[in-house]
Each structure stands twice: as structure tokens, then as C-alpha cells.
Amino acid sequence: EVQLVESGGGLVQPGGSLRLSCAASGFTVSGDYMNWVRQAPGKGLEWVSIIYSDGRTYYADSVKGRFTISRDNSKNTLYLQMNSLRAEDTAMFYCARGYFNGLDVWGQGTTVTVSS
């Protein structure tokens, strides 16, 4: 079964760091396009970042220079390193597979709360 399971969310103070993980099963993250998408409480969806199979990465302007997407092929896991966190980063973070045929597989999400 193709599945994504996120973890690593939690409460962090402004200016702090957090690393999210997304464990994949049923396919290999290294062979596909992998994304992070977030949703602030009561708000719409916001694309955050993508990593290509060849390692290229792209980011939303709102997180560029603060967030880093990466993967560990041996663990078949996607990551999002988040530094210099702000209150406006508070959101549910989803990992999702896909590009040309849309985002076809999503995890259940992990919640990040940035507050003092």
C-alpha cells in the first residue's frame, strides 16, 4: 500500500527549530517528486517546497532561507528542517507525492505550533 506518515510536529518557541519527517511506504521517495504543503488553522492550503528525484529543490518565498527539504534514501523518508520559526508558521504540515499528475498521495499531517 502506498502511504505517507508524517511526524515531528509540536510546540516550539518563536525563533526555534523543528524537523519534520515523512516516512514513505509502497514507493521510493528518491524516485519521485516529494512536496510539503501546509495549512494554517482555519485557512487554505499553501505549497511549501518540492524536491525532485535529481535533488533539485524549490521553495515558497515565505520559507526560503529558513526551511530546507531533504530526504534519506536509505530510510525512504522525506524531511523538512524548519529554522527561525515564526508565529505565522503555525500550521498542519502535509507531505505529498507528485508533480505532473497532481499531488496524488498525502500523509495525515503533523501539527506545528509556534508560540511562546
Added chain:
Amino acid sequence: DIQMTQSPSTLSASVGDRVTITCRASQSISSWLAWYQQKPGKAPKLLIYKASSLESGVPSRFSGSGSGTEFTLIISSLQPDDFATYYCQQYNSYPWTFGQGTKVEIK
């Protein structure tokens, strides 16, 4: 950045109704558009990609059309399971952007 504008923001409809949701892009995105359905507390679900291609397993009452800057999602006969929020998303250029969402409510 490409702005995606959905209309309406909220739609009240009854079971069996034909529902149309529109998504407009601030510049041409060719056919690089997807539609998602999201229910409260759940992850989004892909319905349509490349503007008009139906994702595997999605009921045929869902259809998408359009190209360039104007796109439409149609639900031909609304079912109880379809009451949800719908989002369009462009993936023509970075940063990818979503519409603000259309909530389909029970009339």
C-alpha cells in the same frame, strides 16, 4: 507569483444538484491545474489533474475543464459524500499556488 481565484467561496446545494466551481489564474498556466477535495480534519484528496484528467478511483460525476486562465470543476449530481471544501492548484510555475477554496454546503 500566479494568483488563483476561486468562485464562489461558499456554495449551498442539494443532493442531486449540478455544481460548478470556477478557478481563474492571474496568468496563463496552460493545463497545469489540479483540483482537490478536503473534508474537515482530513488531508486533501486529488480529484482532477492536468485540468481535465480524472484521478483513478474518483467518481465520474466529477469533471474538469479549461485551459489558459479559466478552469471549471463540475459535479454532475451532488452526493452526500461531496459536501466538502474544494481547492484548485496551479503547478505551471513556482511557487505553486492554491485557490482560496470553495466550501460546498448542504442547502
